[in-house]
Amino acid sequence: MAVDKLPEFARNGQKNTDGLDQEDGFPVNLKPARQWFNFLFNKLSLAINQIIDEDYIRHDELIDNLTSSDDKKPLTAKQGKVLNDNKLEKTANAVSASKLQTARTISYSGAATGSFNYDGSGNSSCILTLANSGVAAGSYASTIQIPQISVNAAGQITAISQQNIRSASVTQSGVVLLTDDLTTDDSSKALTAKQGKLINDKVNALTDYSLLDKFTLDLTALNKDTYYPVTTTITGKRRVRFIIDTLFSSYQAPWSTHGGGSFSVFADWNEYPDAWGGDTVDRNINSFGYLWSSQSPILGINQMGASSNAVFYARGGTKYDVYVAKGCTPIIRTASYSLNGETVQPIAYNANDVPRSIRQQLSADKLDKTATAVAAKKLAIEQTSFSNDSDFIQYYKDKSTAFFDNGSGKFLAQYAAGLVSSQIDGGTFIISTDILTGRTKLISCVVRTDSTIDYLNKKEFAFTDSDISGNSASSTKLKNTRKIFGLDFDGTNDVAGNITTTTGMVASDSYHYIDMGRSGVDRMNLAVYGGIFNFINAENGNVIARLNSNGIDCNAATATKLQNQRTINGVAFDGTQAITITAEQRLNGGIENESQLNAALTAGVYVCSSNDGLAGIYGYGFLQVYRSGAAIAQVFFPHLTGGSNDVFFAVRQSWDSGQSWGGWYYSGKNADSASKLKTARNIAITGAVSGSANFDGSGNITINTTSNNAIGVGQSWSDVTSSRSSNTTYTNTTGKPIQIMVLTPSWNNAGSFDLLVDGITVMSIGNQDGYNQSKPTSVLIPNGSTYRVNGSFQKWSELR
Structure with a gap:
């Protein structure tokens, strides 16, 4: 560049x-x-x-x-720094290696022991053996026990024991035993949810009828125009609830005014027995009413006070559903029934006996705002004017007051002042004084609710200085002395002496007289129309002889022979000798239900026919009743003695004229229950546990049991190494489980060990080369099972 x-x-x-x-x-x-x-x-x-x-x-x-191997290109300073940072001095340790130059042995000691060789060429594993903590091997728990464990700082269990879980009580927590009933009285037990639900269901289902027993009174076979007393013994009870609740369409009645023939009646009252009926005034009729009947089906709710027997009257011809406090049983009385001097019997309808509820009574007895109170600080005086007794009485039939009446034409005089005390259906009393003459008169009667006047009496008082005409109710002396058969009589003394007749005649009328002792005639003639004369025994009033135109006609007090022979039950009888008569049983009618069975009190035979059963057994058969005074025995013979009925006969008794009955006793049938076994029996338990106790049913028993087959019970450890061999099958014939403990050899090379029960490998142990150790093994052997060890062993012990 x-x-x-x-x-x-x-x-x-x-x-x-x-x-x-x-x-x-x-x-x-x-x-x-x-x-x-x-x-x-x-x-x-x-x-x-x-x-x-x-x-x-x-x-x-x-x-x-x-990673590049190009020798013509330079390395970056960055990669040079990496090489400098990671360079390994020839005498230093490498961070990693694929294999150790010298294999190492890794050993464990202390709470667990074990070792293995390791050179890093592959993964390794080691079987550790826990050091013995001193706690015996086994299971330490049960359904009612928990283990108590001691643990050291290393987390090892150093001690363990069994401890019963304590029972719970009202003062401590613990295990609670559940009770699945409502009769156990134990504060340390808990009620099951099932019984709790049962109580809850019953509480939710409580009604006015829940605490009462239901009875269906069957009067269908009785006279439809008669009311029959129904008695219920309530002695010893503080308050007894009665409910008559016969719903419409429940039953038919021949006197129903409904087109379908049904009716309804409801009555609810409480009866309070005490002091021989002294508290009957506390009876409360809470409600009463009826429909579809021209007259009340129920009358006269009352009590036989001398015996604390509640009573009401039910009309015949139908059935009634009656609910009564538990322990009380209503009984229909079809005939006169007496107890402690009081008697109830069937009656005819009487409107005065129709029950009235508290509300009805209050409504009937309430005081109208314009009426005069029954009691007041000052007596009110009413001024009236009536011209006849009926109107006068009707006006005062429900009043108690003073009055002044100036009407004429009635028994009480015009301008009469007086007092009246009256109650409808109870009685009316009126006393009055004639202001002008001073004469005093009274009227007494009973005015019914339908305004009918009964028992009307009208009297005038006679005073010693009065000049009234008529007869006095009583007197100590006649004003004028009279002659009675020639004897003076003024009423101050009895008349005694001979009757003297101047005519010789004692006559009632021209057809009845005695003619005797007339002058010149020495005879006595008895004359009576029809010509029959009776001679009376003055001691007892019996006729001892009778005269008529045919002579003497009368039965003698005694005789050696009847004038005319008679036949008694087919046997001739004239009185000369005793005879033997085979009398037929009296047939008293039929029984179709339990109510009629309870009412069968007359001696004789009854035909029974009930599809619902009688006396707790088959309902068809014959009932024989025996009676002597208040003691009554009933014997029921059912038709069948096999199949659905295995009873030959049933017997029960009453000692109070049928008010209460004892239980039935059966012949040919096992009792449903008994308080004690005739012969005590021994109840023995064998097998895994054993124990026994005698039991006669008179009380609960507790059987102390001994565990026969439990592991460790009656067993001990023994060394059986000398009598055991590898690869040999043994059988547990001790009758209970045993435990074996086998110690493997101290291997220093590869080896294996298998423990089999009933041919199934339950434990398998192997060893690697160069690892020298032995391992303890243990297993339970059930009774009758086989067991064996495949592989060598050092020691063999058994708990048996």
Whole structure:
């Protein structure tokens, strides 16, 4: 590359080169001539161009790498610096090598031991053997135990033991045993989610009926125009809830006013038994109503106080759904029922017995704003004027007040002042004084809700100084003395003595008389119309003889023979001797359900036919009832004694006239439950664990068991090296699992070791040349399994 001359310097010079040899600079105020610069520049350009022409190397000919082998091109300074930085002195260590000149042995000691040779020519591996920490090999955990572990600073387990997980309680955490029932009373156990859901479902399903038992009262076979008492024993209970809830279309009734023959009735009340019924006034009828019936199907909600028996009356001809507090059972009474001096029996309809709810009573008894209060600080006086007793009584039928009446034409006089106390259906009492004469009169009666007047009485008081006409209700003496059969009588004393008749006649009328002792006639004639005379025993009123136109006609008190022989149940009887009669059983009717079964209280035979079963067994058969007073026994004979029924007969008893029954006892059938086994039995456990205990069912038992086959139980380690050989199969015949421990040889060359159980290799160990070590191996052998070692060994121990 040539250096071109500059245009300025290429011009011809105008001065000579004098002074170019000065060493200390140019003279003062003397500028160098341009020629001098041209000369100098030209000299330098010639020298540079010569150098360039002879030794110049272009930049693109420089080698900037260490891989080129071109000996004609130079290396860049950059690559020279790399070589200088990475040069290796002949006595220094190389950063890397493909192989060590001398193979080395790498050894491990301490927590783990092992060694191997390494020259770097390839990857290597080493099998390490953990040093024995002093902890026995085995499993240290179970479903109710956890291991307690001691660990040193190196992370090694130095000790381990089993510890039971503690049980939880209300004061500590721990393992909780789940209980899948709602009867266990144990604060240390937890309820399962299943039982929790069951409780939640029951709580969510609670209704007014949840705590009550349902009964269907069947009166379909009973008289449709009669109301039958239904009694329920509530003794010992504080409050008993009753609900009658018969929904429309549930049942048919012959007296229904609906075209479909159905009806509905609802009643809800609480009964409070206490002190022999003393709290019946606390009965609350919360609600009552009915539809599609011309009269109430339910009457007379009440209580037999002397026995704490709640009672209501249900109309026959249909069924009723009744809900009662648990432990109470309603019983239909089809006949008169007495207990502790009180009696209930079927009745006819009475509008006065229709139940009224609290709301209905309050509505009926509320005081109208214009009415007179029942009680007041001052008695109100009403002025009236009535001309007949009926209007007068109707006006005062529901009032209790003082009155002044100036109407005439009625029993009470005009201008009469008086008092009246009255309640509809309860009674009306009116007393009045005639202002003008002072006479006092009273009226008493009962005015019904339909305005009918019953038991009407009208009386006038008689005073000792009064001149009223008529008879006094009572008197201590007659005003005028009278003769009774010739004896004086004024009412102050009884009459005693002989009856004297001047005519000899004692007569009732012309057809009934006694004619005796008339002058000149010594006879007594008894005359009665029809001609029948009875002779009466004054002691007991029995007729002992009777006279008529045919003579004496009467039964004697005793006789040795009947005048006419009679036949009794087909056997002739005249009274001369005893006879034996075979009486037929009395057939009392049919039974179709449990309610009728509970009501079968009369001695005799009943025909049973129920598809739903009776007495807990087959529902067709015969019921025999025996009764003596309040003691009743029922014996049920079902038709079948095989197939679907294995009972020959069932028996139960009641000692309170059928109010409550004992349980059924069955012949030919195992009991569903028992409180104790007749013969105690021994329950024994064998196999993996063993134990036993006697059990008779009277209580729970606990069986202490012993583990028979558990590893380590009843076993110990023994050295069996002398009796074991390589490549030989052995069998575990101990009856339980065993554990073997085999120590491999101390190899110093290549070798292998296999441990097989039931022909399957469960452990395999190999060794490399030049590595000298032995390895412990262990495995569990199940009972009956085979085991063997392929390869040599140093020691063989077994836990058996």
